[in-house]
Amino acid sequence: MMVVFLVVFGIFSTVYAFDCPDNCKCSTAAHKNLTVCQEGDLRSIPRTLNPYTNHLDISGNVIENLENRTFVEAGLINLQAIVLKSSTIRRIEQGTFVGLKWLIELDLSNNFIENIHPLLFSDNKLLEMVNFSGNPITRLVPYQFTTLQNLRTLDFRNCALENVEEEAFSNLVSLQTLCLKNNKLTTLPKNIFTWLKQMHNLDLDENPWQCDCNVQVIAILLLIRGLYNSNGTLTCTYATKPTIIRWQDMDHIHNDCEHHVQAHVKETIMSGSPRFGKSTVFKYMNTTRRLPRYSSHILQSPFLPWIAAFLALITSYGCVICICNIYKYRIQTNTHKKNYECTNKREENSIYRDDFCLIDEENTTSDVSVSIDL
Structure with a gap:
């Protein structure tokens, strides 16, 4: 064949x-x-x-x-x-x-x-x-x-x-x-890459980028999605002066872009974009004026308030469980106490009955009983 x-x-x-x-x-x-x-x-x-x-x-x-x-x-x-x-x-x-x-x-x-x-x-x-x-x-x-x-x-x-x-x-x-x-290219729409969920290679080098809010948002996007050029060659300049800014330093400029970054973070969360760390989400939802530094992620972790809130919730839940158990124990104790008192009263009142049995203490095995009519 x-x-x-x-x-x-x-x-x-x-x-x-x-x-x-x-x-x-x-x-x-x-x-x-x-x-x-x-x-x-x-x-x-x-x-x-x-x-x-x-x-x-x-x-x-x-x-x-x-x-x-x-x-x-x-x-x-x-x-x-x-x-x-x-x-x-x-x-x-x-x-x-x-x-x-x-x-x-x-x-x-x-x-x-x-x-x-x-x-x-x-x-x-x-x-x-x-x-x-x-x-x-x-x-x-x-x-x-x-x-x-x-x-x-x-x-x-x-x-x-x-x-x-x-x-x-x-x-x-x-x-x-x-x-x-x-x-x-001097700028790009800040949402242009939001829906490209599978993208892992992006080359934006050798463009005359202008430092504005859109470029700052894109710079943040590249960092949080792992798309930033590892060589750090991307730069931009102000429109009014020839100052050259590296994209990884874009957290130092344009503090008025905070709401743009927060809006973009929300849209990126909705898009389900990969490699979007939750710690970064909380970082930018609280403040966007500084990009997270890898060396200070632990010291400045945005998870700390959430961890504290979680521990407080667990503690509160444990206290509620303890209080419920104590309350339940007291109810059971009171119930047993009342039953015990009723039993004692029942035994005390039994001597006033018309009929009772006398048992020969010397001969405990005797089946003889005497009925006395009071």
């Missing part, structure tokens, strides 16, 4: 490699039907590609526009990965990727894309990785990727982002890695 499979696979690989257009290389390996058409001076997606192709690398060409249904009309409905980097792409129409039900990875890096339609990936529910790095994209609108619930990696490094709306990353429940490195 294995021999038959290898023979069939070898024949398919040979046919697949033979049926390959000019300026392209086709191969089959590890369950991948790979077609590579790099730097072939292509102006559009070739219509002569093998329909069984599931990995297509067409980077380094001159494809300025991607039109609606361009891949489906080329018969490439089995695509799982598309690489279109450095292909001078300027415009992508809304229905470009319609019909690609199995698409998982898409690389559009280093092109000239300025806008992304919110419904561009409405037909690609299985997408896990999208790379837009190196494009002059300036803005991400609300619900930019709302249909991509399986998206895990999103890359916008080296773009020209100036504005990212609060709901831009909404519904990305599986997003784990987000890169916004080297853009023109």
Whole structure:
């Protein structure tokens, strides 16, 4: 059986490699039907590609526009990965990727894309990785990727982002890695990362951040969720003076941002965000003007008042139990006392009865009794 499979696979690989257009290389390996058409001076997606192709690398060409249904009309409905980097792409129409039900990875890096339609990936529910790095994209609108619930990696490094709306990353429940490195971002909405529960890699380096309340809230978010850059390279500056502040020192500025931080903490609690320590929650619910220092968490633990309240509650409960037991004991004692007194009175009154028995003290075994009539 294995021999038959290898023979069939070898024949398919040979046919697949033979049926390959000019300026392209086709191969089959590890369950991948790979077609590579790099730097072939292509102006559009070739219509002569093998329909069984599931990995297509067409980077380094001159494809300025991607039109609606361009891949489906080329018969490439089995695509799982598309690489279109450095292909001078300027415009992508809304229905470009319609019909690609199995698409998982898409690389559009280093092109000239300025806008992304919110419904561009409405037909690609299985997408896990999208790379837009190196494009002059300036803005991400609300619900930019709302249909991509399986998206895990999103890359916008080296773009020209100036504005990212609060709901831009909404519904990305599986997003784990987000890169916004080297853009023109000065601030972000404070709630932009609240709903990204699975995210554990976030890169915000090399942006001209301005020190405001939103940035302070985001800095706190990075700390309490373990997303802060361990190298401490993130900095911001005041709009009125060129003072450079490290993000880990953002607790020293903007005391008027306290209510912003508290509101964000409440929203983060509601979102069920992971790695959100309860001690930090209580810290910020009481005061937000100082970030917790790892060396003083024990000395300044916000749990101490709650522990004291818990011990007081336990003590009160124990006192109530003791009082109830004492009261119960007294009731039982009084009851026994009354029963004892009644028994004594009953025995004392028995000598006044008309009939009683005299027992021979000398012969205790005698069954003789004398009845005396008084």
